[in-house]
Amino acid sequence: MNYNELAELVLPNIKTTPEDIEKRYPPRELPEGAKVTRFAPSPTGFLHVGGLFGCLTDERLAHQSNGVVILRIEDTDSKREVTGATELFIENLNHYGIHFDEGAVVGGDKGNYGPYRQSERAEIYQTFAKQLIREGKAYPCFLTAEEIDEIRKQQEEKKLLPGIYGEWSKWRNASIEEVKEALAAKKEFVVRLKSTGDPSNHFKFTDMIKGTIDVTENNIDEVLLKSDGIPTYHFAHAVDDHLMGTTHVIRGDEWLPSLPKHIEIFNALGFKLPKYCHTAALLKMDGPDSKRKLSKRKDPEADVAFFTKEGYSSEALLEYLMTLLNSNFEDWRMANPDASITEFPVSLKKMSVSGALFDIVKLYDVCKNVLCRKSAEEIYNETSDWAKIYSPDFYRVFTENPDYTKNFLSIGRGTAKPRKDFGLYSEVQEYSGFMFDEYYNENGEYDERFDNSLIKDVLEQYLKVYDYNDEQQDWFEKIKDVSEKFGFARETKQYKASPESFKGHVGDISSFIRVAITGKQNSPDMYQVMKTLGYDKVVERLNKQIKRLSV
């Protein structure tokens, strides 16, 4: 068989040689130990949390080693491509502060190892495919979908491995005449790898995360080039990662089963194998005692945009993802509460080999910890940004008087043990709403143990003594005085010591005032709330409640 002739027949338009192409991709000049990684999504929808997790890994590993991280778009499947998905990816990645050194950007590319969209690299793949045919390592296959189905059926009946391989491949040893004939008949074809593997052979392979794993040799004549001349993932992976100088391929472990194919393709091409890092998938509960991969289709929380919409801060999500990435991150965070996550040394060795449940409850705890450390100014700005899009009515009220809002937000903030009232920007409305007349609940529920007339009397009495200019201590003394006057204990302890001697305690009296002024059972420090609210508003609300309780 004259493989040169075959190659010309199959890919007549390809005039470039592998050498021509290699020249365009000179070795990178990087410091010792620098890692080159890439995030390579296919633009088939939204950015998945698992994708963000992976690309966080890519980014951290590259940058902490003074390496390079690339954004490569794997748009080789035109059937599944979603228009605008690439831009959406870039936008979301930006929102999470993931910065790429090279790769696709809106409207083009950045970097010298492009193009970074696989759809623009057809000539490159075809050149290498042609070379493989020339060397007798690949061949055109004219099998139709129906024929392949038929083969699979027979294989199933005989309980054999499904796929195109060995004697099942009618075209791997076809004569040049047969190929010419098929070509003349304008039959569609793909280019397949002529596998030399034997699945009864196993060998050891070291994955940077999984450790030593058992691999079965590939014997499938995998499709390299689809009938439209565009490569499959497997072939594009080998060609691109070789040319772009990727040192570490970080990808989900759903790729593990096809690793043998990739090894064989790299070998056929004469390329050095990169290091592989197969990360475990993020899981979620599916029923009472079953877990499954977080699904793009079924789970709304798989979409990172879901978190933005729900009011999660991007930092918190990243922070949580870091705890899943490296189990020692939490300890590090406790020791370095204010450090940027970029200072944390990510280690491949600390990565989990098995999948972690995406724990939204734990995420929430992280959220609270992240937000409680922010200044009132930051909370104000970030909540405004969120509300502007997702809760415009609240946004208007919230931002009407910025200083007023920030004053309220600063209550219990900036101390060593800050309040943790909310974890999401969307919760700020519930937390702060009562500060605005538009959201203040006039029909707050008082403690049912006490009569409305008693509460009314207490409020009237308090109104008499209330002085806006009181210091906190005096303010509280007055509440205690009112308590005593109505037969309530001045101190909680007194009450606890002999509950029968009192109607209640100072806490109950405070709660009357609290409900009157905030419309809620709970609130931050009442003294500061009243200070922030202002004299007029306090008096107005007290009067309103006295009136309401009179009827």
Place this chain on the structure above:
RNA sequence: GGCCCAUUAGUCAAGCGGCUAAGACGUCGCCCUCUCACGGCGAAGGCAUGGGUUCGAUUCCCGUAUGGGUCACCA
């Protein structure tokens, strides 16, 4: 079904032949307290299973079970 991977409390997990088996989230209780949110203290809860190897196995080996992944001209 074949192949591959995994298995420490409800969850995330330290552990890498000898420990009363860390820690975090969650749950529960107590304390603090003007309520709540914090904070402090404490509690319940775990090495899937059967064989080996070994003076000794959570740790090493084999089997079993369970869970997961994957078997496309999708990535």
